[in-house]
Amino acid sequence: MTVPMEILPIDTPSLGDRSYLVHDGEVAFAVDPQRDIDRMLALLESEGVRLLHVFETHIHNDYVTGGLALARLTGAAYHVNAADEVSFEREPITDGDVIEVGTTMRVQAMATPGHTFTHLSYVLRSSGHVPAVFTGGSLLYGSTGRPDLLGPAHTGELVHAQYSSARKLATELPDETRVYPTHGFGSFCSATPTSGDESTIGREKRINPALTESEKSYVDSLLAGLDVYPAYYAHMAPANAAGPEAPDLSPPRQADPAELRHRIEAGEWVVDLRNRTAFAAGHVAGTLNFGIDGGLATYLGWLLPWGAPLTLLGESPEQVAHAQRELVRIGVDRLAAAATGDIETLAGGHALRSYPTAGFAELAEVRHHRRVTVLDVRRGQEWDEGHIDGAVHIPLHELLDRIGEVPAGEIWVHCKSGYRAAIAASLLDATGHRVVAVDDEYAAAAPVGL
Structure with a gap:
């Protein structure tokens, strides 16, 4: 048998x-x-x-x-x-x-x-x-x-x-x-x-x-x-x-809007887990967008200075818990704090920031009428396989170190599918740049003449 x-x-x-x-x-x-x-x-x-x-x-x-x-x-x-x-x-x-x-x-x-x-x-x-x-x-x-x-x-x-x-x-x-x-x-x-x-x-x-x-x-x-x-x-x-021990997945300490503002002003990373569309429409000034719906652990782990304090903002405790689980897998074991709920409440009375999103068709149309900078944040291998004429290339993982190379004026930032572009747009927005996040598949660029 x-x-x-x-x-x-x-x-x-x-x-x-x-x-x-x-x-x-x-x-x-x-x-x-x-x-x-x-x-x-x-x-x-x-x-x-x-x-x-x-x-x-x-x-x-x-x-x-x-x-x-x-x-x-x-x-x-x-x-x-x-x-x-x-x-x-x-x-x-x-x-x-x-x-x-x-x-x-x-x-x-x-x-x-x-x-x-x-x-x-x-x-x-x-x-x-x-x-x-x-x-x-x-x-x-x-x-x-x-x-x-x-x-x-x-x-x-x-x-x-x-x-x-x-x-x-x-x-x-x-x-x-x-x-x-x-x-x-x-x-x-x-x-x-x-x-x-x-x-x-x-x-x-x-x-x-x-x-x-x-x-x-x-x-x-x-x-x-x-x-x-x-x-x-x-x-x-x-x-x-x-020899790592079992992770601690207990809920992180909750921060109020005043503490969030203090952490942002101190230069700490306060990360908004909402999807990129919601973040672009309105977010707490100085926060960064690493949506839970994409490669959160990969890209946050790649960019976050190792060991730096990290605070997460989520729509619900479950969203924060999901992110916490993703992060302990790469050794980000404890969060400085977390906050959940309505984004206007988390802003503590301060005005929300926002920026537009668009597709490659809109980018093609805009380039006929005014001068804008196209920032490509894909990796080098992706760039070598093809890119938009006249674009500036700074891979996402190099953006923090090279942010001084980003030209002044209106920046349209793109990647392959929109997730990395959203991260880059939030970084640029937090440093005062005027940004448009291209939320589109790169395959759509060539058919519209880019």
């Missing part, structure tokens, strides 16, 4: 990652759990299974792990590569080690360096089921994990190791093996865009550049395609090596 086995993903779409819970109806193991472990605990409870093991594929560069806290809370063994230098007790694991999970599941560690030097993949075998492999930041869907996060001195060695690791997986595992990566669903840890939502080793042999191209072709194209990654990544590996 075939023993049932479930592989349950836990998606974190805002960071482009997946964690996994695997069980046979009685016992379970977890792979690469995110910081907010209550999601994993709730799944364990709903499935009615007991967690025995937690496996880390690598010391993560894009989020703070929940692995240690989850293992301590449940009594599970915490497996981290024996070669990783960490400051906590763990069950060291190395290439070739096999862990029996209950009586039905066998997990074998396989060295797959490339994303990091000590990266491990985990091969799952269970009687009556096709094999599965948890590839972390190694083999992704149609791509591989990027090899440059440990610094340029190591990129050359790691990119060749990544190629070899992908080939190792494809050689040693049968084609029907199901592939379960941690990265590659929008994560900046992916070297190139990924494709698909599920895969097998056989499919990857047909579509993955690491398995279809020569080593030189793969290396050259991957290195040429690497783009920037968020600044907060620099703090993730040290936090994970130190």
Whole structure:
């Protein structure tokens, strides 16, 4: 009789990652759990299974792990590569080690360096089921994990190791093996865009550049395609090596309008979580817009000076709690304060600020009648693929340091879809610029003559 086995993903779409819970109806193991472990605990409870093991594929560069806290809370063994230098007790694991999970599941560690030097993949075998492999930041869907996060001195060695690791997986595992990566669903840890939502080793042999191209072709194209990654990544590996505790998701202290004004005047970051349309229509002067409906953690984590006080404004406590959960995943653990409710009330009697929004068609029309500055805040790779003639290019992640380069006068700011443009518009508005936020898809620019 075939023993049932479930592989349950836990998606974190805002960071482009997946964690996994695997069980046979009685016992379970977890792979690469995110910081907010209550999601994993709730799944364990709903499935009615007991967690025995937690496996880390690598010391993560894009989020703070929940692995240690989850293992301590449940009594599970915490497996981290024996070669990783960490400051906590763990069950060291190395290439070739096999862990029996209950009586039905066998997990074998396989060295797959490339994303990091000590990266491990985990091969799952269970009687009556096709094999599965948890590839972390190694083999992704149609791509591989990027090899440059440990610094340029190591990129050359790691990119060749990544190629070899992908080939190792494809050689040693049968084609029907199901592939379960941690990265590659929008994560900046992916070297190139990924494709698909599920895969097998056989499919990857047909579509993955690491398995279809020569080593030189793969290396050259991957290195040429690497783009920037968020600044907060620099703090993730040290936090994970130190052994992060479970996050504190208790509600932050509430601030009144007077305190909000004091914090803004002191130069602190007070972030409005509402969508960009609502923010543009009316907001507290000096606040910045990082909407909860987009890449809040990625872009706020990228731009916020590390460790700086942060206050959140939301329409409801639930909106603030959502943002708080997003932020603890990248190590922004405690907020200075928060405030919720009607924006006019939060302004404390001061006049709201606003600025217009428009589309590319309106921008094209305006340029026929008066001189305006077009500010493109997309990344360099996006700019190189095509841009509006005469536009000024300052990527969003460089805007704070280069805001003195923004010309005086009317600024029309755009990105690819409007989210980053809204952040940039709020930064410019807070520094006194006259701004119009282009809330439109960049694909609409060329058809109107831009």
